[in-house]
Amino acid sequence: MRRTTLKDLAEMLQISTSTVSRALKDHPDISNAVKMKVKEAAETFNYVPNDFAVNFRKKSSKVIGLIVPEITMFFIPSIINGISSVLNKEGYHFFILSSNDSFETEKEHLETCINSRVDGILISLTNETKDSEHLKKLKEMEIPTIIFDKTVSQNIFQSIVFDNVKNAELCADKLINHGCKNILAIFGDENLEITQSRLVSFENRIKQFPGVTLNIIYCNSTDFVKEKLDIILNDDSIDGFFAMSDETLMGLHSSLIKRSLNNTNKKVVSISEGTLPKYLDETYEYQINDGYEMGTFAATQLLNSIKNPVSGTYEAETTVHHL
Amino acid sequence: MRRTTLKDLAEMLQISTSTVSRALKDHPDISNAVKMKVKEAAETFNYVPNDFAVNFRKKSSKVIGLIVPEITMFFIPSIINGISSVLNKEGYHFFILSSNDSFETEKEHLETCINSRVDGILISLTNETKDSEHLKKLKEMEIPTIIFDKTVSQNIFQSIVFDNVKNAELCADKLINHGCKNILAIFGDENLEITQSRLVSFENRIKQFPGVTLNIIYCNSTDFVKEKLDIILNDDSIDGFFAMSDETLMGLHSSLIKRSLNNTNKKVVSISEGTLPKYLDETYEYQINDGYEMGTFAATQLLNSIKNPVSGTYEAETTVHHL
DNA sequence: TTGAAAGCGATACCAA
């Protein structure tokens, strides 16, 4: 079914398309009589402006590309909510593209974003991504981009990350304050920067307390956590646990309840996105990485740089924000 | 920065834009010499076709609108993965729009989809949505639409739902087979069709076994589950639990471990999306509603009706698929 | 084998 266009209305009313266009958006130049006539016709013929054509004309798609390494249940829903809340208000939409933890797919998605002329990009990098070479093209094409959560050390765009150092230290403090003497810390993929930063700060913090023993394990999946813990938990002297993420926490939780070790005096502290914790054991303690907040912040920063484009490289463009 | 256009290339090479356009897509009419020349120029000047303009010209946005009642951690990630997997392969993208459980917002999102000329819509309705009046416009405008998961009884489009009757019955059977005699069933919002269909079939099934007692509670939030269970669990004679969803299951789980009632001979059976269960108690049993599968199926059906548009109303259009 | 030109639906400048 052909939809009514400006031209259709113009022909029906025997006036020009320019007049119709202006009447529809209450341009002051147009007489009230004409405005009325046009609006009435638009109403009766069910005229709907074609945003697609408008954006094309205005050279702005009003679309943002969101590229994430994977669609996880812990982080993605909250970050989507955060992003939506600021973008929708401003008339923007966004595509979700999942790299499925593949650097190649990430590159393809970037091409897709470029081809479809997104107005900006929000990207969280895959574990396979080691540098930001492939992002330079975006810089050349002057496509506003914000990197969030998973990033690399060299920044050519603004990036937004959680304050891993602070969070890991605070978790360490909680265990110490609870009087734990024999701590088991569970980390994720050893190669990730996110793991390393949490590891170093947690470890350093614990080391400041001489009487405390620290054991560390790395598990890049929830199942792996369970597997390792099945053995480790035979050591009943462990009195404190640290999980660096929701994924590791879930493995830990599963193992503890299996052996009925929850509800004991063993303390569990974790860095978490925050949605899940309310479903687990109420005695666990958390340091929250708020995905919603990251989403709103990232989207806001992106809209800012879309509205105030800068040419060349400024310091402000490569700022790292700690949440 | 202005991006290189077809016209730019044409001017540089002193040939027409039509020739450039055809050369770039290996049209048989074009001589190899010209093709080479054009492709080389395109390469050196970093030419990227403007999908936006192409789609505009072709009157197809290659965009699907995904409207969901809310962004939950249980269902949304898997359904997004399912949808992505089929759409991306076909060169389509999709917007996510969350109605935040508001009928008004749902209507607004539909307008948005219409305005931005999406090629099709995938929609799951809010709890507030009582009929499909507001969807008729889509029918008039011939916008291919599929309703999934949360739907209403009158269908003017194809819909895809989980087989609630079957799943609830199978869960009942599992409890019975385990020898449970005093069952507590936890349901969500009493007003939802999804609740009613599960309720009726579960109840009917249990009633077929005379010696079995069934208690039912309704809780429209995880917290509410915990609250109610805090009292109910004083009744130690309950030997079987049924949770109708991930949300209710999480409340149940939380309450059980709090009282160390997991790992006992009490049986827990639940209808679940499937991602979460592997993190909980390994003795729980599930009947899976696979979100990924629903996503792929819905997207596939949608692409079908985009490719084979039908005018008027056919029976096939209003089919209800049970997953 | 190539080019000219119309057109997708809207906007905005310049005239009148």
Add this chain to the structure above:
DNA sequence: TTGGTATCGCTTTCAA
């Protein structure tokens, strides 16, 4: 206050 017209970037028919 209104109309004419070029234009956004590309595709596609019709002619040459």
